[in-house]
Amino acid sequence: MRSSFLQLSALAAVATAYHWPSPKFDALEALLYERSPEPAGPFLEAPSLVGLLNKCQPSSTGVSVAAQWIRFAYHDMATHNVDDGTGGLDASLYFERDRDENVGDGMTATVFELIDFPDKYVSKSDVEAVGVVLSVAECGGPTIPFRMGRIDATGPGPQGVPKPEQDIATHIESFRKQGFTQSEMISLVACGHTFGGVRSPDFPEIVPPPADGSELISNFDTTPKFDNLVVTQYLDSTTQNPLAVNSNKTVISDFRVFSSDKNVTMKRLAQPNVFAKTCQDLLERMINTVPKGVKLSEVIKPLPVKVGGVQLSVTQNAMRLKAMLRLATANPKRKITMFWQSRDGKSCTRTACSATFVGTNDTTTVLTRRAGMNPQKYWFDTPVNATLSASKFWFEVDEQNGKKPIVLDNEGTGYELQDRVLFDTRRTKSDFSEEIFSFVTTVVVAIRDDITPSRVYATAMWRKGDVKHQTFDLHLAEDIAPTAGYVFYKGDAVGSSDFSIDIFSVVNGKTFVEDNRRTEFLEFS
Template sequence: MWSFKRLLALPTILGLLSSAYGAFFYPNTQASLLEHILVDTHGAHSSGFADAITPCTNYVSGNQSMGRTTAAQWIRVAFHDFVTADVASGTGGLDASIGFETLREENSGSAFNDSFTFFRPYVNPVISTADILALSVVMSVGNCGGAQIPFRAGRIDATGGGAFGVPAPETDIPTTLGFFSGAGFNQVDSIGLTACGHTLGSVHHGGFPTVVGPEAVSSDNLAGGIHFDTTVANFDPLVVHEYLNGTGQRGGPLVTSFNVSSRSDLRLYESDNNLTMIALGEQGTGFLNTCVGLLQRMIETVPKSIVLSDVVTPMEVKPINASLDFDSKGNLFFSGYIRILTPTPSSPPSAPAFLTIASTTPIPLTPEPAQGQSIFGTTAFYPFATKVIDAGSFAHFSVTGHGSHITFPVQTSAFVVPSLTSVSSTSTTILNFTVATRSRVAPTVKVQVPVGQQGTLGPAIKTFDNVAVNNTGRKAGYELWAGSVDVGALATGALSVAILDGEGKEVDVGFF
């Protein structure tokens, strides 16, 4: 059983609720939280993540007249993080080391710190900055007109800067292809990945004055950006066609720059006599699927020690904040939401749904009026709350309706108590928590907190093991144990409280 509470003064990973809830996460905590960001993009209970790239012309980090777009920034940051990988030795790739490398000349521009500043509140003990960076590529492409890239989780953040080796506008072809080759991409792959990455965004005089001249700067283009193609915020094949046909932006400033030595895209595209670009142009909309394959390979290039998860896929029926807690009279209650996703273009469900605890009478569910929307379809949210008479026999619950009957397991031996847990932040973050157990033996509790670290805007995870707890009473057959942690710094995102068994495995984790 897992719990989550909105962290004060920070955007919440689960945008559903503004007060403390203990929630079961399905299929597991990490996948559930990332699926929420991926699917709950707009409308009711959205995570807020996709707001940064809605519309795709948006620049979330500053003045809309800068001429920058956040979706293009996210793809660029991920590319710079990836391309210094050494696949032969199994090092580098998508590991968020780019956060430590922003002062390097090869990482010119504001995209890196812009992106990590936005990502910070979404990073917690089970979601790394590297996973958020990979997810940002998936969402930028999918929400801006491209095809959906499969997303796997499990990346681990680097603790320092990685290797040098990002191609620059002036880099010669042998060196450029050598950088790509080190990251596992051959010449054809390198040309394709560059074309895919450059279907969004621009090059700016502010970051690259040797590529774009000062004449590009204007009152509505303060950073002096010149687009790669004429659909700067649409993920489409136009960058390829405009390059081949000499129309529109003709492939962008890395093809057409006044400075011949800065025409890196032109040198790359011409390195095989344009054969790859011609083949990409002949694919039509199939170009989007080619980009899916290349970009998936890019974000899945990780250190050899990392094993990525199964693909995180939208759940059509998903419990949200399905929670155990005590009411004011000490009774045990189970409450939360059931989210039902109706894939596009089907109509949202009109028939009732039911929730059943063990073999008790089914509880009818009525959806909230507000719905959510995403590229995956429409989401409806069904709140529920019911008293638990016998926690010992409560091992699962079922959701019936809309053509399905799905059973979800629960465990009730121990849980973090949401209503008796709070977080305060002044000069430091202080967590006061209570856990409930059936055992009269004091539980082992671990607390983890994302905090700032020197050299990068990506958080580090600070761990407190064997946190002391005191027995404070008994409710509904459970012993209550209270503890407190002064983090010694301000938390940057959601922190966790874990109850461990005798083997050190997590019995329950609460997020706050």
């Protein structure tokens, strides 16, 4: 193998700080810059976060998911106290939803929309921040830089989210504690209210419900997109914002906030470019408001070359290797070959240990398009000689332009594999037990038959509802015949059928790990 990244003029250079695998970076980069294929591609993929925004279109009942996600993140951040450095965007809101300051079905809906995406590497608060970035971009707003590294709280923070009935002095002090000046308070409220509105079931004192008992939403302005109409309609007195014009003068908090400096800030925000830049800066500050001691990363930018979906598994008398290669550009003439090295470290012949991709799909999003990219995913699914196995793989990319193929090999190391303990998605099955009224997932793993582990165990992490962990042992499965040089172990996980799992095999005091596998596409027995 040889590294040829200097030849990547068509694909751009990979940042030298990145080396595969980087699970936290890889997961958050995917949430920011990928979408699930429409329709599903050759491999089933978990739903993408950006897909839940429905391209900024309100739901059939008029609800804006983007507005709900931004409100959720702001309410989480609003417990920050600049005086002592506590609170901020730390997912403490998950413990605070019973407070009257956090009323609304949208809060509960957001929890269940976002809860599928955190895992052992990705915090709930990082997912919240990604949700803000995607909401603004999908709705036509500016690109907000994203940095990772938020740490989730283990309990509630103090109260302090501003409420519509509070006076302006209370609002100014609340925003000061969050780290914002009076002018920044005015701007941040306007930025947050560029889409969305108030629902009658949540705030009947602001939007009285219709006589027939149906739900009514009164929007902040007349478009669902990111624009400054919430500002201009306020200034020209055409606004129907229920927090700015309302027969119940107690609740017109937007009016009190907007007019608190005699409309100086609002008049400045009437310029679309000023509004967009101001919102970009303030919303970035909002999602970067974290407790003291929490250090965020550099800005995450889309990788021009990315590998994912790697899975080595055992089938009947054989092995299979699955992988995904994502490149920054499209080229319908492009030919890509994946090569692999055997377990003993020797390269096979080019024909014996190579495969071409079995499918491709576009994964362009608003953010990648703005970065000048239209990323393409290439999917590989190939048999591997079980006796030889595989220890690493790499790719050759031939653009069919008369130039030498480009070698992608993870800066010379190859994309390394371990084959000692493998999660068996085909034999792992989930079923609902009426006896204990819960899902029971029989987790099956393959262990190489030339090693004898002293213990095989797994840790499952559930996402639905309250995230929790369960560790359990796996034992030799005498009902599953050995195959392809592997024996099988199994054990039961009790709970949701959708979880991520780490599998551990302890051999002579050394632990081998199959890391952070997802189970959402298991078969049901």
